[in-house]
Amino acid sequence: MSKSEVRPLRRSQQLREQIEERIVTGVYQPGTRLDEQDLAASFGVSRTPVREALIQLAAGGLIDLRPRRGAIIPETSAERLYEMFEVMAELEAMCGRLAARRIRPDELERLQAAHRACAAAHDAGDPDRYYLLNEAFHEHVYTASHNGFLGEQAAALHLRLRPYRRLQLRVRDRMGASFQEHMEIIEAIAAGDGERAAAALRAHIVIQGERFTDLVATLRQLNAQDKPAAAALR
Amino acid sequence: MSKSEVRPLRRSQQLREQIEERIVTGVYQPGTRLDEQDLAASFGVSRTPVREALIQLAAGGLIDLRPRRGAIIPETSAERLYEMFEVMAELEAMCGRLAARRIRPDELERLQAAHRACAAAHDAGDPDRYYLLNEAFHEHVYTASHNGFLGEQAAALHLRLRPYRRLQLRVRDRMGASFQEHMEIIEAIAAGDGERAAAALRAHIVIQGERFTDLVATLRQLNAQDKPAAAALR
DNA sequence: TGATGTGATCTTGTATACAATCTATCGCCG
DNA sequence: CGGCGATAGATTGTATACAAGATCACATCA
Structure with a gap:
């Protein structure tokens, strides 16, 4: 939340961390579909950095990114x-x-x-x-x-x-x-x-x-x- | 190389695999800087999917993606x-x-x-x-x-x-x-x-x-x- | 002659526009 | 009344345009 951006960290990086935090703390529940537009609007950025953040999360396995189906938080069995x-x-x-x-x-x-x-x-x-x-x-x-x-x-x-x-x-x-x-x-x-x-x-x-x-x-x-x-x- | 795309795999996914292959087989040497425009041109797509592929590779640790500095293949010590x-x-x-x-x-x-x-x-x-x-x-x-x-x-x-x-x-x-x-x-x-x-x-x-x-x-x-x-x- | 500062150019990062495809609702038919 | 299909809406994927920062070269000064 601190706006003291002395080092210009990449935007999508910040986004990744914030979304990650919300997934990990359970704000976003398993099964939830993350809408790119909603996220973009809520963070006040365009879809581009949001997508990049989602791709990073998918690579880490935190979300499931299926083609044309969007990002969903997997229900971990x-x-x-x-x-x-x-x-x-x-x-x-x-x-x-x-x-x-x-x-x-x-x-x-x-x-x-x-x-x-x-x-x-x-x-x-x-x-x-x-x-x-x-x-x-x-x-x-x-x-x-x-x-x-x-x-x-x-x-x-x-x-x-x-x-x-x-x-x-x-x-x-x-x-x-x-x-x-x-x-x-x-x-x-x-x-x-x-x-x-x-x-x-x-x-x-x-x-x-x-x-x-x-x-x-x-x-x-x-x-x-x-x-x-x-x-x-x- | 087979064009039989029965299942429309995401473009950036294909790109990731192809670039990954070139890194892993040594076509792209450690220390090389991967230029987004060059890659886009050589694969016949725009920069967007290339960037998404690079982000995936960075998440996997195969390349080093520093803000505003581009993607470079790390020299593994x-x-x-x-x-x-x-x-x-x-x-x-x-x-x-x-x-x-x-x-x-x-x-x-x-x-x-x-x-x-x-x-x-x-x-x-x-x-x-x-x-x-x-x-x-x-x-x-x-x-x-x-x-x-x-x-x-x-x-x-x-x-x-x-x-x-x-x-x-x-x-x-x-x-x-x-x-x-x-x-x-x-x-x-x-x-x-x-x-x-x-x-x-x-x-x-x-x-x-x-x-x-x-x-x-x-x-x-x-x-x-x-x-x-x-x-x-x- | 070397170092430092300034500007031009190039590259990355973000926004927006458009195309492709998926979903859902509504209507039709059995 | 239920199941199936078509069309409209919405959402993702890609391209392009623009902005911001980085690199490199050149010039100026010590």
């Missing part, structure tokens, strides 16, 4: 969701394995600082704040892997799973459990134990039977009460 | 290349691990058929044909993982690494070694041994010290004799 989490778990595990071997002292320091920040949010019982700081924690692990490409891929998928990840905090005492798991992850990385770090991060991603079922159940609950899902996600 | 292969190895390993547990009899049959086809090309000493069939072999492994999302990610990265993978066959008796490795992969998958399949696939990707150094060396050799690289890659 439970199966598809499971697949994505399965990959996410492995990418995180890989980051952890590499980080345990490659992390620098200053990076470890920053990771621990991020963990302490999470601790504060946890103690304060503030899930929203915890959610935010959790993102930072994971970002630090990605960086510590010292594989830039891997970090980008992990961050991209992380973003795409954001709505579901957030949802997950609604499950009873997920925050506490998550915090415990972070502890284990840090310890493994600090100890330079790659396999243990990988295992800890893999376990940290919600794909194991119960947790994933919880997630899907919560999702169905939200969908059942048709529209409020957007508000609930925000 | 050895470090970056190593990072990408490191991720590729892990994705392949994951496919193998899952495939060992989930492959169906008919899929295993097809995988073995693909392997036999590779054998024929190997015996005939035809690296070009082997290269092509090798792609099919890996595609079968992706499918057998029964994780559609993973399969897509793996295929996308596979495509992006295509030029280098191809280059690698120039190394002495790489084809023979590759073939041996396929054998081991198939055996592990058929035996349902996920960890062994994962290890075999991880080892199959050229990132280990010597092989990777060979690759980079070959690359430098080609770059040294400036332009012929394109021809050599094709």
Whole structure:
């Protein structure tokens, strides 16, 4: 929203980010058809940059762009969701394995600082704040892997799973459990134990039977009460 | 090139594929600036679909699209290349691990058929044909993982690494070694041994010290004799 | 002689106009 | 009364026009 455009970022880039945000936060629901003209009008630009933004989103898999049929937000099936989490778990595990071997002292320091920040949010019982700081924690692990490409891929998928990840905090005492798991992850990385770090991060991603079922159940609950899902996600 | 357009594929989609092909096969060299007007003229369309194609390529990381500076093909550093292969190895390993547990009899049959086809090309000493069939072999492994999302990610990265993978066959008796490795992969998958399949696939990707150094060396050799690289890659 | 500033030209980014195709409504026929 | 087809409206895809910024060359000055 800040109009301080010191660096003239490409218009379609900004648009992509804004539309992305609305999809990821659930303002635009799955199944919604995004009308180019409406978007153009609502953002005060012509259709051209809107189209370019949509193409970028389609390339990232966030929307489904079928020829002559327009852009629709795909309804992510439970199966598809499971697949994505399965990959996410492995990418995180890989980051952890590499980080345990490659992390620098200053990076470890920053990771621990991020963990302490999470601790504060946890103690304060503030899930929203915890959610935010959790993102930072994971970002630090990605960086510590010292594989830039891997970090980008992990961050991209992380973003795409954001709505579901957030949802997950609604499950009873997920925050506490998550915090415990972070502890284990840090310890493994600090100890330079790659396999243990990988295992800890893999376990940290919600794909194991119960947790994933919880997630899907919560999702169905939200969908059942048709529209409020957007508000609930925000 | 076939004009049998029964299904009206989007124009920018076709363009993306064609430009992608030229990048991946080395017709357009790293460092090249892709001029929108030139591309439009050479494909006989206006700048609009060309731009849309470029945006897609940029989203996939195949080109670098900087605001007001145009599209340039990034010079992939050895470090970056190593990072990408490191991720590729892990994705392949994951496919193998899952495939060992989930492959169906008919899929295993097809995988073995693909392997036999590779054998024929190997015996005939035809690296070009082997290269092509090798792609099919890996595609079968992706499918057998029964994780559609993973399969897509793996295929996308596979495509992006295509030029280098191809280059690698120039190394002495790489084809023979590759073939041996396929054998081991198939055996592990058929035996349902996920960890062994994962290890075999991880080892199959050229990132280990010597092989990777060979690759980079070959690359430098080609770059040294400036332009012929394109021809050599094709 | 080299560096810096200014202007011309070229390229990208955005808007608008037009063409092609898809959807939906209405009417017709069984 | 229901199903099918044609036409009108709307929406996407492509082309073109115009605006804004970047590059490069040239000239001027130290």
